[in-house]
Amino acid sequence: MKxxxxxxxxxxxxxxxxGYFAFGFKNNITREISEKSIDYQKTLGIGELEVxxxxxxxxxxxxxxxxxxxxxxxxxxxxxxxxxFGYIHTETVKQHTANGETxxxxxxxxQREDLNVELxxxxxxxxxxxxxxxxxxxxxxxxxxxxxxxxxxxxxxxxYREMISNGEIDAIVIATTDxxxxxxxxxxxxxxxxxxxxxxxxxSIEEAxxxxxxxxxxxxxxxxxxxxxxxxxFKIARELYRKGAFGNVSMVETYTNRNSVFGAWIRDEAFxxxxxxxxxxxxxxxxxxAPWHEFNLKRxxxxxxxxxxxxxxxxxDFTHRYDCVNQVLDLxxxxxxxxxxxxxxxxxxxxxxxVFNAIFSYPERGLTMTYDGxxxxxxxxxxxxxxxEATMDIDGAILMYxxxxxxxxxDVKTDPSGPLYFYAxxxxxxxxxxxxxxxxxxxxxxxxxxDGKVLDTTFLHVKEWVDAIRGHGETSCNIDKGFEEAVTxxxxxxxxxxxxxxxxxxxxxxxxxx
Numbered sequence: 038m039k040x041x042x043x044x045x046x047x048x049x050x051x052x053x054x055x056g057y058f059a060f061g062f063k064n065n066i067t068r069e070i071s072e073k074s075i076d077y078q079k080t081l082g083i084g085e086l087e088v089x090x091x092x093x094x095x096x097x098x099x100x101x102x103x104x105x106x107x108x109x110x111x112x113x114x115x116x117x118x119x120x121x122f123g124y125i126h127t128e129t130v131k132q133h134t135a136n137g138e139t140x141x142x143x144x145x146x147x148q149r150e151d152l153n154v155e156l157x158x159x160x161x162x163x164x165x166x167x168x169x170x171x172x173x174x175x176x177x178x179x180x181x182x183x184x185x186x187x188x189x190x191x192x193x194x195x196x197y198r199e200m201i202s203n204g205e206i207d208a209i210v211i212a213t214t215d216x217x218x219x220x221x222x223x224x225x226x227x228x229x230x231x232x233x234x235x236x237x238x239x240x241s242i243e244e245a246x247x248x249x250x251x252x253x254x255x256x257x258x259x260x261x262x263x264x265x266x267x268x269x270x271f272k273i274a275r276e277l278y279r280k281g282a283f284g285n286v287s288m289v290e291t292y293t294n295r296n297s298v299f300g301a302w303i304r305d306e307a308f309x310x311x312x313x314x315x316x317x318x319x320x321x322x323x324x325x326x327a328p329w330h331e332f333n334l335k336r337x338x339x340x341x342x343x344x345x346x347x348x349x350x351x352x353x354d355f356t357h358r359y360d361c362v363n364q365v366l367d368l369x370x371x372x373x374x375x376x377x378x379x380x381x382x383x384x385x386x387x388x389x390x391x392v393f394n395a396i397f398s399y400p401e402r403g404l405t406m407t408y409d410g411x412x413x414x415x416x417x418x419x420x421x422x423x424x425x426e427a428t429m430d431i432d433g434a435i436l437m438y439x440x441x442x443x444x445x446x447x448d449v450k451t452d453p454s455g456p457l458y459f460y461a462x463x464x465x466x467x468x469x470x471x472x473x474x475x476x477x478x479x480x481x482x483x484x485x486x487x488d489g490k491v492l493d494t495t496f497l498h499v500k501e502w503v504d505a506i507r508g509h510g511e512t513s514c515n516i517d518k519g520f521e522e523a524v525t526x527x528x529x530x531x532x533x534x535x536x537x538x539x540x541x542x543x544x545x546x547x548x549x550x551x
Contacts, residue, residue: 098153
């Protein structure tokens with residue numbers, strides 16, 4: 038007897054989802070199977086499906102004192118994080134309220150849940166950025182600036198050590214150079230300060246071990262900034278994997294492609310960087326424990342390209358992809374890693390490779406993961422999970438195809454050119470088209486949709502951290518997941534630098550080269 042895809046999907050829907058998934062939120066998920074369907078709801082029975090959804094946790098900060106936040110690193114990402122917490126620079130507010138009209142972007146921030154946090158301090162080695170950080174005002178609950186019942190005075194700290202020792206912050210947000218992530222986070226944790234740390238977690242494996250041990254011994258709440266932990270597509274893919282929809286997974290393919298000077302992290306003249314000079318940059322504080330170099334604006338503003346401060350294409354790009362598939366498959370740390378590549382194009386700045394290939398071997402799981410990265414091509418490629426029963430392309434959306442030799446799905450009728458399963462986080466998509474599919478599969482870095490609402494994943498990620506600090510739930514990218522990320526990409530960097538395979542000695546927590 039042949040099984041219709043409608044019945045197969047209905048069968049999937051009736052299996053309980055784990056975690057905090059709920060049922061019945063059909064409006065926040067659209068599933069489509071074939072662009073050739075005329076009346077797909079009737080033909081495929083989509084209207085009858087119970088679709089997995091997610092409840093947004095109710096506000097946890099309506100009562101009590103606000104959580105006092107300090108920001109270290111008010112660059113591009115630092116400002117984005119401040120926006121997420123409901124703080125906007127005064128000039129940005131003016132730009133988005135021109136002609137008496139409030140932009141949709143600003144409206145969306147004003148309408149977000151008030152996390153009841155107070156920005157009390159900012160620190161940056163670039164005085165221009167530090168001063169700018171002190172000029173942010175709260176924009177929450179439909180009110181701007183003075184309409185808020187919060188102190189808008191933000192103190193400028195000259196060093197992160199001064200901020201941590203002052204005793205005026207409860208939690209710290211770290212968006213600095215990669216080589217300073219661990220030192221700042223460790224110092225904060227030892228002072229009992231909760232930590233939100235931008236990815237990648239650390240500059241080395243040794244730092245990852247020390248940071249993990251410190252977080253665990255102090256008990257502070259830690260969240261690593263992989264906001265794609267909040268994307269519905271990865272949560273659904275995880276449940277499909279747990280249900281056995283893939284069969285035996287033998288290979289995982291991950292990619293990133295960029296093709297611009299900015300995308301290659303050459304940013305000497307980006308933003309307000311032309312204002313930088315010896316007088317307004319604290320060069321020694323920037324260097325930290327890195328080897329000494331004379332003042333150099335290239336090194337300062339394009340620091341990602343220098344291994345003294347950055348973590349290469351793996352720390353910048355691969356970590357995103359790794360954490361996404363690690364959510365789905367619980368890969369953990371590979372046993373063996375090999376890597377090749379080179380710095381062929383952007384040779385004016387640092388030592389970062391612009392072509393990079395790595396293989397991560399998991400013998401006990403019977404699978405390998407690959408990563409291909411280039412800084413000279415912009416084609417969009419999705420992460421791919423290859424199983425004995427089905428193959429899944431996944432980023433912000435999901436396309437799952439049955440394998441031609443599948444036993445599980447051999448009686449499920451499918452269009453040979455169409456997917457077995459499709460998920461896109463939208464409420465207004467009527468059919469799959471090439472353009473639609475491409476739009477959804479473009480990296481997974483957009484918003485997600487919960488209860489029919491468009492929600493920023495970074496907001497959900499920081500909310501999860503703030504809620505956990507207040508005793509509600511746990512962080513999804515905790516120190517253990519961060520440790521897996523840090524060790525994995527650092528193994529790849531070691532393999533590239535030494536041009537030899539690198540093995541992870543899990544018992545002794547050491548990388549063995551060669």
